[in-house]
Amino acid sequence: MMNDFKDRESEASATENASSGLERRRWPRQPAAQDRLNSFEPPALKPLHFSTFQLPPEDQFDAWKEYVSGVVDVRIPDQQSTSAGFLAEHTAWNLGGMLIAKQRVPGHSYARSETRHRTSSIDHWVIAIMRSGRSWTEMNGAVVENEPGKAVIRSLGFPFRGRATDAESLQLYLPRDVFAETFSGHNIRNNSLLSGNLTSLLVEYVVALEGLLPTLRTDELPGVVRIVQSMVTTCLLALTGQEPVSNRLLGAALIERARHHIQINLYSEDLSPETLSRALGISRTHLYQLFEPSGGVLHYIQKRRLLSAHAALSDPANNQQISDIGQTVGFSSAANFSRAFSKEFGYSPSAARSAASSQVPVASSSHWDKQEGTFGDWLKALGT
Secondary structure, eight states, X not given: OHHHHHHHHHHHHHHHHHHTTOOOOSSOOOOOHHHHHHSXXXXXXXXXXXXXXXXXXXXXXXXXXXHTTTTOEEEOOTTOOGGGOOOOEEEEEEOSSOEEEEEEEOSEXXXXXXHHHHTOOOOOEEEEEEEESOEEEEETTEEEEEOTTOEEEEETTSOEEXXXXXXXXXXXXXXXXXXXXXXXTTOSOSSEEEOSHHXXXXXXXXXXXXXXXXXXXXXXXXXXXXXXXHHHHHHHHHHHTOOOOOSSOOHHHHHHHHHHHHHHTTTOTTOSHHHHHHHHTOOHHHHHHHHGGGTOXXXXXXXXHHHHHHHHHTOTTOOOOHHHHHHXXXXXXXXXXXXXXXXXHSSOHHHHHHHHHXXXXXXXXXXXXXXXXXXXXXXXXXXX
């Protein structure tokens, strides 16, 4: 009887609390949607924007040419005059492991020449997604046409040339080694057209992502990068007919680790085949085999150092003595530095500096925001 009375008393108490609007809780109340909205978090990405729209027509093409000079050289059609204007704009977002760029540009031709390729350390993969217009890109005698709804993958580590109509496009810039553990050897077909249902899904996702970039939070960026990389990898696997290779140390992955180690220790006096082989946990013989296509590991290290010196000499803001630059990149004498530099690039360090100092900027820094670096800076830092 007593137990029955306590049960009825408990039911009555629960009914009374419910009718009075009270609620007993065992767990902390989750914040309401409005509470989460009131806790504002600023967007993680600050876009880098460049436009020729505010420049005098006669200066527009030269400004665009300067802006993209780190990637390609551009020309207007032969029948067109630069005084007619060149309305172009470019907006880029740096997601850390990937760059996304949106551009609108009139018809023009472009080329990444052998000379520019030899003097540039930028060798990323680029996925070009056309939203309007068309382009034709030639590499090693093969021409690939890109059009809306499709995408082309190519490497900035090789020369190419092409032309485009008035066009709007999105570009994904991915580090060179991003596919190293999935594809054995060099089996990615450079300058290849991606098409089919998988590419349609990739295009739709990237177009939707571009609209969401201004709202992304910092903790969301790594996941977004992984999704895009996975989708691109899936498209490439379908293109090559390969099966993915995972959890194995492939030769391509190993050489990318070696290149990364060289880059972050480029100015170290201790950088040598011995220290590199120890860092990778492989024999010197295996290391030499990996770098045989690049002319040997010592040649590769010297070339990267010379490329760094070339970048310093080509920077008008760099006031270092040429001999000091040579010493920074590991040359004990100015004569040895000049000799190696001239052999690699076909002209002397002083000629490289003179060429840089003779170039007068055609657009002031007010035409694009340099607070977060230039687009060229972003490209050089990608993947390091």
